[in-house]
Amino acid sequence: MxxxxxxxxxxxxxxxxxxxxxxxxxxxxxxxxxxxxxxxxxxxxxxxxxxxxxxxxxxxxxxxxRRGEDGSVxxxxxxxxxxxxxxxxxxxxxxxxxxxxxxxxxxxxxxxxxxxxxxxxxxxxxxxxxxxxxxxxxxxxxxxxxxxxxxPKLVAGEWSGTMNLTEPHCGTDLGLIRTRATPQTDGSYRITGTKIFISAGDHDLADNIVHLVLARIDGGPEGTRGISLFVVPKFVPGPDGEPGARNGVSCGALEHKMGIHGNATCVMNYDDATGWLVGEANRGLNAMFVMMNEARLVVGIQGLALSEVAYQNAAAYARERRQGRAPTGPAEPDKAADPIIVHPDVRRALMGIRSFNEAARALVVWTALQSDVAHRSDDAVQARDAQDRLGLLTPVVKGVLTDMGFDNVVAAQQVFGGHGYIAEWGMEQFVRDARIAMIYEGTNGVQALDLVARKLPKDGGRAAMAFFAELSGWAKAHAVDEGLKPFAAPLAAGLDHLQQATLWLMRNAPANPDEAGAAATDYMHLFGRVALGYMWGLMAQATLADPELAASPEGQARLALGRFFMERVMPETALRLARVAAGSRATMALRPEQF
Amino acid sequence: MxxxxxxxxxxxxxxxxxxxxxxxxxxxxxxxxxxxxxxxxxxxxxxxxxxxxxxxxxxxxxxxxRRGEDGSVxxxxxxxxxxxxxxxxxxxxxxxxxxxxxxxxxxxxxxxxxxxxxxxxxxxxxxxxxxxxxxxxxxxxxxxxxxxxxxPKLVAGEWSGTMNLTEPHCGTDLGLIRTRATPQTDGSYRITGTKIFISAGDHDLADNIVHLVLARIDGGPEGTRGISLFVVPKFVPGPDGEPGARNGVSCGALEHKMGIHGNATCVMNYDDATGWLVGEANRGLNAMFVMMNEARLVVGIQGLALSEVAYQNAAAYARERRQGRAPTGPAEPDKAADPIIVHPDVRRALMGIRSFNEAARALVVWTALQSDVAHRSDDAVQARDAQDRLGLLTPVVKGVLTDMGFDNVVAAQQVFGGHGYIAEWGMEQFVRDARIAMIYEGTNGVQALDLVARKLPKDGGRAAMAFFAELSGWAKAHAVDEGLKPFAAPLAAGLDHLQQATLWLMRNAPANPDEAGAAATDYMHLFGRVALGYMWGLMAQATLADPELAASPEGQARLALGRFFMERVMPETALRLARVAAGSRATMALRPEQF
CATH class of the missing domain: 1.10.540.10 (Acyl-CoA dehydrogenase/oxidase, N-terminal domain)
Incomplete structure (x- = not known):
């Protein structure tokens, strides 16, 4: 267990x-x-x-x-x-x-x-x-x-919430939404349609469930410009604010999924359900994006979270499981075999995961602080800059932390050998649970496109330029500092690759939008490696700033983890740049029927 | 489906x-x-x-x-x-x-x-x-x-076979085996012990099951030098050669696994079972290695096989699923949306998988032909050279094809968006099934060590030098050929990285064996990328050698796939070299209790 x-x-x-x-x-x-x-x-x-x-x-x-015959879960x-x-x-x-x-x-x-x-x-x-x-x-x-x-009910946890976007024929392309909203004379709407993949769509954890639902008001414009957001409670609150009559919304089926079995992923049937418009009519996507952007951070954190728990268990197993001998000679000669943590290849895996986890956690903290500044600062410029950074980093946190997090969970499972494949040990559940984070709240391909096609050019590239300037400034400031040079130099190299890739996109994407699409995923990962490398720079700086910490076993371990990251992960920026600069010609060469 | x-x-x-x-x-x-x-x-x-x-x-x-109460499966x-x-x-x-x-x-x-x-x-x-x-x-x-x-019974498929190596406390480290074999006066042995993770250990597909079992003869030497191989039939054949009395071997439990549910993975209990020695006493590992090496190829092929079937289904889905519009403008303006195969990021995923599949298949064919030459040629030198290559390539095929194959299955699942996570679509089964291939028949870390510590230095590096010479010769021969240059140049660059990494190992590993271990996985992947790149060179050469084929849509598609591989995958060799050359210092810096 x-x-x-x-x-x-x-x-x-x-x-x-x-x-x-x-x-x-x-x-x-x-x-x-x-x-x-x-x-x-x-x-x-x-x-x-x-x-x-x-x-x-x-x-x-x-x-x-488990779903009952009445649709209750x-x-x-x-x-x-x-x-x-x-x-x-x-x-x-x-x-x-x-x-x-x-x-x-x-x-x-x-x-x-x-x-x-x-x-x-x-x-x-x-x-x-x-x-x-x-x-x-x-x-x-x-x-x-x-x-x-x-x-108040949601904050107290007495009621719970959901977001309803996806329909059987549309996920990414929300302009295709068919769920309809018919205005009633009392200002409410009748909502009818089918939503799928609704996490927490029904359950027995709360007294009421508050569904936020995207739908098209009768006669509204085609495409995404005709989508509105509605609040549809499972039980319509009475005048006293307590759950009243059952609304016309129910779970039609539970999906059979690869993982996250404990979460109810529902097909939700809206059958003349009563809903109320949230925000402006036809501006539902904008309103939903608030929830989605927050959810993207949460999902990115899931990538880190599963990488962390998988790491902890793999490290514990590697300290206990005895198999073979250290290549440099028996570490515990009185035992029949050494614990497998003596093996460099096992170390490589564990160091790789942990050096990601610590940098990813730093990136999450940094990003969350941007959100705090953006939403709580009274200084407009400070708030704007933080909002810039939050917008820029959100797809990176979502896409990169879930991709790398999943790979790490797989690597942690590998430490267990055959036992990693057996359900009782729990590692295979982490793999199955981690897989969804690369998909929901916008697939990681969508995150990459959001970064490249939306966040990067936004406001004349203001957010990206500020980000590059900050990292460049840090790398230059510490270029000749003996302790920080092993961090500043690879970061500067990685940032150079990132800036080259950005320039390549600016030069090539306007003439051929396929170039942005073919480069997007590699660009996002290049961006992510650089951001994580910067986090290691900041962590190393904070460690070295405290001589006692720097000399302690804990500080030494942290610096070694950082060096591992700079030596083994940062060189990936060159590969990602090479892929970006390869362009879209080969990628787009086949006709659809040739696949 | x-x-x-x-x-x-x-x-x-x-x-x-x-x-x-x-x-x-x-x-x-x-x-x-x-x-x-x-x-x-x-x-x-x-x-x-x-x-x-x-x-x-x-x-x-x-x-x-399903296992019955009597242990039958x-x-x-x-x-x-x-x-x-x-x-x-x-x-x-x-x-x-x-x-x-x-x-x-x-x-x-x-x-x-x-x-x-x-x-x-x-x-x-x-x-x-x-x-x-x-x-x-x-x-x-x-x-x-x-x-x-x-x-004759096995060849006819009337009986089936298994291999019994792993025990609860030992997988990779077979020297720890505790299953015992006690000699009997009739020349047979009594086998007693517990084996785990025994694929096909019991089932209802054949009339008899022939277990090959590693065990230690009473009083035999400690460690791997005291391991012998036994054949233990489920039913002891009578004088007529037909299955006779039930032997003392049975399935004690079925493992609950992440995938390959259709295969019975058994805990096998040997309780005074009658067995017969195969080959020499105490030389069981050598005999088992014949089966293991063949099995390693088979497992490597599973990586390719699941990548292939996952690709086919992802390509079909991408041609059918409509979502969004091509970045260059609607491809099918009369439909509500374009098929997602118009999106460059979807193409990137599909091209990546397919360009691997075709090269991996070529590598499998090439390796299997080496096996044919090694075992069937009457020319001793030719057979020896083929055996060299087979030995060198076996861990590469096993380790690289299953690692890359798994990543590809995950990428193919990603093309399905949320539907990839739902069991009915079948993609998540491919992921779960593909995962085991990285583990069994020796984890991929073990394959990497086999390559670096055993296959590379064997016979003074004869096999590796011949392999490098062959690839170098090919790259030089086609360096100025206009059609093949896009293949020869990246191959030459990759080979240079591989040779640098090899030299690095020769220089550093003898003084510190941790260097080989810390480099092994990246070295194996570097080797694999170069081998796959060579396969693309040969496939491009065969395509261009036939002008009609080269000009056909099929030939053009193949050349585009090859270019994609050379442009997007081969640059990874530099990253792998950088990781090898990073050395083991940071990798080994932490004390076990610091993990």
């Missing part, structure tokens, strides 16, 4: 030493987040994840969700109690507006709790994650009455 | 145009393999795989194997009939010795049938594959009586 310990110490290192959270004390909610409070929150969150959520992870996989044994404990602990509203019962604490804290939650039990965590996304969308786009009606 | 069409035309292109099989007409069994016979065999094998084996693939996954519905049809078709003995009922045809033909079989139904194919491995081991190391007793 796998185990899990939340990496609180590394999180605290990032918040305190690397990103010095106290610098943001002027932001709303940050003053309350004193170092003691932050540590207490993270340790309490860790305990909940380790002791309550993680023990249910395997039963969730084995039992899955039962979650695996123990999920409901655990979810209520999570809600009672105030985790759903940790960073939500106090006006609606939230604690108003920094978003970066609930983000770190998201990581721990997904490591412990990604299926169970998704119910909470979708609720938090619903809170964010209604807080931004709901009217006052909607906020008053839904937010 | 996934479908499958065996790539017979590409196989024929390789056998005829690329490797010109007729050059080997002097080898035993090759004279019978005229072009017409070869094509007829491949087409009949393809039919069997497409029509009989493939339709059972999903039911095998859903039902899995039932395979999924339809498997027994299909297996008998396979056996009756003579496929088990296609390249086996005619003296025992085989057809004596080239090994390369049964190898290609192995690919088709694994694409269609890898779980079902494994029962046959293990039987073929048992045939090979007994043919090489059994005594005359054993051959007469077992081979």
């Amino acid at each position: 796998p185990s899990y310990r939340a990496p609180v110490d590394h999180t605290l290192f990032l918040l305190r030493d690397v990103f010095r959270m106290e610098r943001h004390a002027g932001l709303r909610g940050f003053a309350d987040a004193t170092p003691d409070v932050v540590e207490a929150i993270l340790r309490e969150g860790a305990r909940l994840c380790e002791e309550v959520l993680q023990p249910l992870n395997r039963v969730g996989d084995l039992q899955g969700c 039962r979650t695996p044994d123990g999920f409901a109690d655990a979810y209520r404990e999570y809600a009672r602990g105030g985790w759903m509203g940790l960073s939500a507006d106090p006006a609606f019962g939230g604690q108003g604490l920094p978003f970066v804290l609930s983000t770190m709790m998201n990581e721990y939650t997904a490591s412990a039990n990604v299926s169970l965590g998704m119910y909470a994650g979708l609720t938090m996304g619903t809170i964010a969308a209604l807080a931004r786009h709901g009217d006052e009455a909607q906020k008053r009606l839904y937010l | 996934p479908s499958y069409r065996a790539p017979v035309d590409h196989t024929l292109f390789l056998l005829r145009d690329v490797f010109r099989m007729e050059r080997h007409a002097g080898l035993r069994g090759f004279a019978d393999a005229t072009p017409d016979v070869v094509e007829a065999i491949l087409r009949e094998g393809a039919r069997l795989c497409e029509e009989v084996l493939q339709p059972l693939n999903r039911v095998g996954d859903l039902q899995g194997c 039932r395979t999924p519905d339809g498997f027994a009939d299909a297996y008998r049809e396979y056996a009756r078709g003579g496929w088990m003995g296609l390249s086996a010795d005619p003296a025992f009922g085989g057809q004596g045809l080239p090994f390369v033909l049964s190898t290609m049938m192995n690919e088709y079989t694994a694409s269609a139904n890898v779980s079902l194919g494994m029962y046959a594959g293990l039987t073929m491995g048992t045939i090979a081991a007994l043919a090489r190391h059994g005594d005359e009586a054993q051959k007469r007793l077992y081979l």
